[in-house]
Amino acid sequence: MYLTEKSFRYALRENARVIAALVVRSGVTRFGESRIGYLWTLLEPAIYVSMFLLMHGFVRTKLPFGDSAMLFFLTGVIGFRMTNLIARKAANGLSHNQPMLAYPLVKPLDTIVAAFILEAIIWLIICALFLFFMYAFLGRKIIVYPLEFGASVLAISYFAFSFAVFTATFGTLVPLWAKVLKFSNMPLMLSSGVVFVPATLPPQILAIIWWNPFLHCVEWFRSATYLDYVSVLDKTYLLSVSTGLLVIGLALDRFYRNRIISE
Numbered sequence: 001m002y003l004t005e006k007s008f009r010y011a012l013r014e015n016a017r018v019i020a021a022l023v024v025r026s027g028v029t030r031f032g033e034s035r036i037g038y039l040w041t042l043l044e045p046a047i048y049v050s051m052f053l054l055m056h057g058f059v060r061t062k063l064p065f066g067d068s069a070m071l072f073f074l075t076g077v078i079g080f081r082m083t084n085l086i087a088r089k090a091a092n093g094l095s096h097n098q099p100m101l102a103y104p105l106v107k108p109l110d111t112i113v114a115a116f117i118l119e120a121i122i123w124l125i126i127c128a129l130f131l132f133f134m135y136a137f138l139g140r141k142i143i144v145y146p147l148e149f150g151a152s153v154l155a156i157s158y159f160a161f162s163f164a165v166f167t168a169t170f171g172t173l174v175p176l177w178a179k180v181l182k183f184s185n186m187p188l189m190l191s192s193g194v195v196f197v198p199a200t201l202p203p204q205i206l207a208i209i210w211w212n213p214f215l216h217c218v219e220w221f222r223s224a225t226y227l228d229y230v231s232v233l234d235k236t237y238l239l240s241v242s243t244g245l246l247v248i249g250l251a252l253d254r255f256y257r258n259r260i261i262s263e
Contacts, residue, residue, distance in 0.1 A: 018105050022097060022114030029096060045081055049073050064197050071134055076194035078130060079221035082123045083156045083214055090116035090164035101261045108253055108260050112168050116161050142225055149224035155238060156217045162242040165249030172260045192218045199230040213241045
């Protein structure tokens, strides 16, 4: 009993060291020695928000919700981009660290976890910076439901990780999946409620885009920043999809690990 517990703790420490080393490696690979990579990471969501603000001002349409176009588009862009990019970058951790799989201690899942940790930290920092900027710009409270906001970040992280595990394993076995994701990126963003309030859509359209889990990530994130936001969020659906993707991804890793390593 004691030896088993000791062996488990030793294995856990070794695995933690492996993941920590992979996090550092992923950070070096992601940014290298250039500061431009760090700067672009901050500028990218700002550029997206600016584009939507310019389009909104040019078309002069009615603001979808609230009294600040910048806050509305920011919550939509951050909610979607945080979910999408954490999932994509974490999934790419497997292919980017493929040479490391030659070492017996490194498992495919370790590379995904390491990339996920790095991207999650980056996006938490980005989110904090932009929310602070909005607080300074608007001069009022941004997060009206702190507990709900924390829950939304955890749910987004869970879905992003689950989607990354599924994409990394399934995508390795079925290369066509990467092309499908590439072409579906824009439709997913446009149907995620980034620039509109899903609850105001006709029932026929809402019935279609409701199945997009990214929409529920954005809705959960945005719901915490507005006092009276009317949401179509279904937490059970989002968490169920996340769990399903994670189970499938872990099963594929378990049964096809040798093939995944050799690809």
